Amino acid sequence: MAETSAGRPDATDYLIASKECEIQILEQLLRMGQLVVCISHLVHTLQRERGASNMYLGSRGERFGSELQTIRRDSDQHTEQFHQALAALNLRQNTVQAGSRLLNRIGYAVHILSDMERLRDEVGRQAIQAEAATRVYTELVQGLLAVVFEAADAAVDPDIARLLVAMFHFMQGKELTGQERAAGAAAFASGHGGGEVSPRIQHLIEAQERCFEVFAGFVDPASWAVWRQCQQDTGLIEVERLRRLLCTSNERTAFDPRLGQRWFEAMSGRIDTMQQVELCLAARLEVLCSGKLSAARDSLAQHCSVIDLLPRFQQGQDDAFVVFCSTRTTVEHELTGADCYHHLSPQLGRSLIELLQSQSCRLQQMQDELNNARAALEERKVVERAKGLLMTHRRLSEEEAHKLLRRTSMEQGRRQLDVARELIALAEMWT
């Protein structure tokens, strides 16, 4: 922030600082966007590594050995890029801007990542069950997605926040597809239906649909078009056919042994297709952040040149008269609705007040739009917390908790969000 000759910042300095603040935030958002893109790539390879590890363990090390090595190298490369993107954020200098929650999430993800070699070693030695290995990968992916969630929640630009909300929900949906692949692969490998397979697959399909719905509400048109395309992909025919077999199976169903391989390939194809949407989202995010940043820089330059034209306020000038601002905008009305007469040195008074008011007005609009994007994240958070409470205290599975919540809200004719909120508010009465 610049200083006046008197050494004390004046109103124009604060106006400029307010603009500079936006620029700094956008610069960091641009780098945060790059981190999110790296996470998208890393998650994708981890999903592949999880799938291949599963197949490797399931085949007792007979198949997928060399694929696994290739995929691991990909994962390592993306892990390295993730760390580089983290380094570019320079969180050492930007602790406060990053925020405690984001830092904490990053710590969690970095922690699990640091233990990957151990896991891989055990997979290689077949010293771990497929299910346990899957859990670690899933947890790591969730840890990385939690970073994207916080990045979306912390973004102060509404358009960027919207796109991050879309991106988080798409990544979460894609991850659920990955979990569905694992659940189906395990069922086909076992050779028969029954157990939890059918409800679990149905639950995962529904959960994916919910994610894609939120995604649809916030996505940009270009990425949306790629997603529509993705939904027309002929590979979906095989996916849907095999889904039907899984969902209609029971204890007496015997699966053809070749189905496992076909399921795995169909679902892997599906996941790869979905990655195209993420790539499109990533490109859009980059363009959006850069565009916002240069717009903010232009706006600052413009403000600076207007301010240079304003005569500096001179004490003792005696041609003061009352200036009436015709625009009744935010500064006054938010708080009082008071009349807006200014008895100030006329030119400086009027023009500067207008600049301050237009900045104030714009910031308020941004806040309103931001609140909409955050509401989607808030809803997710509340519903997931309510489910977590039900899972812990009533010892339900995630599917059961979700169904209970949905049934209750349908029976009572209320939104799931409201039911979830009250469940949390009254949790102490039950526990």
Next chain:
Amino acid sequence: MAETSAGRPDATDYLIASKECEIQILEQLLRMGQLVVCISHLVHTLQRERGASNMYLGSRGERFGSELQTIRRDSDQHTEQFHQALAALNLRQNTVQAGSRLLNRIGYAVHILSDMERLRDEVGRQAIQAEAATRVYTELVQGLLAVVFEAADAAVDPDIARLLVAMFHFMQGKELTGQERAAGAAAFASGHGGGEVSPRIQHLIEAQERCFEVFAGFVDPASWAVWRQCQQDTGLIEVERLRRLLCTSNERTAFDPRLGQRWFEAMSGRIDTMQQVELCLAARLEVLCSGKLSAARDSLAQHCSVIDLLPRFQQGQDDAFVVFCSTRTTVEHELTGADCYHHLSPQLGRSLIELLQSQSCRLQQMQDELNNARAALEERKVVERAKGLLMTHRRLSEEEAHKLLRRTSMEQGRRQLDVARELIALAEMWT
């Protein structure tokens, strides 16, 4: 943020950074609290200066001349302290933390403050109407209160945010008392009732009550006790008696010429008594901020010593086993509700995960509490904006806009907040 020997921050570094981030935010909140206290003092002297300027102009310069000089010196002193508190915030270095909106508000307040000498000069030369002078002071006070509002809205610690919400609403209520004093003084000076006097006074009384209701919902017990005391002050008897005269007056009412002086003194006494509450709130704010800060520093020290006890993760360690975290907390459940098995190096894995989870849990709780405090500010903002829209587009006074909003919400049996929100949402359809 510290670095590991490898040069790349690990999970413990991020955990510590998350704690350090809280500390930095609290340090800045402490200084922000000091700015708010300065604003409280400055607003108080500006209210006195406004009142004395009014009386001086009303008496054609015959009375209040020397009082005015004394009060102006007080105001100058508090203006100086305000600038010092601003300087201590070092917004040059902390632009991003301050946020665009706060910077913009400060710019607005600094701008009007910079023009005070001109106004005083005109008051001294009786070259300005009492009403016009009052408007400038009122605008300045509102500009300063807007800074308090943003400070409350930007505070990320829930307890501090609550106290700032209480403080903002109390200051706003006290300012409305000041406006009531001015309105009553003008009526008594005119010698008769009628015009807008009675509804205006009634409106100001109601508006004060609304402010004190919100204040009551967020205040600490000690300041609340001072306020209760303040409500038992015998000076209120005279205030209420004179209020009754004003509220029941009409065009035919002739006021005793001595009432003006008595009203001014009674109301000034009232305002001075109210300042005791602000002093108590200020003291509480100081204690709260310092306490939170030292608690956060202790917690960081504690975390650091726990982390020092943890064996650093060593590659190749082969006694790994699955660690089961019994606490199903936020990190997982918010996003997936997934089971929380950790297949990690046991000690580091378990303890660090627990530290990360407890930090995550705590941050979530803080966010929940914060949302409650912010809801009060949001309500105020929405209702004031709806009133502003009605004032602009239907050319209503603030009282009329308020009454229309209240009547509509009563007739429809809905909250004012909901009606206001829909009014704003549908504003484009009307304008």
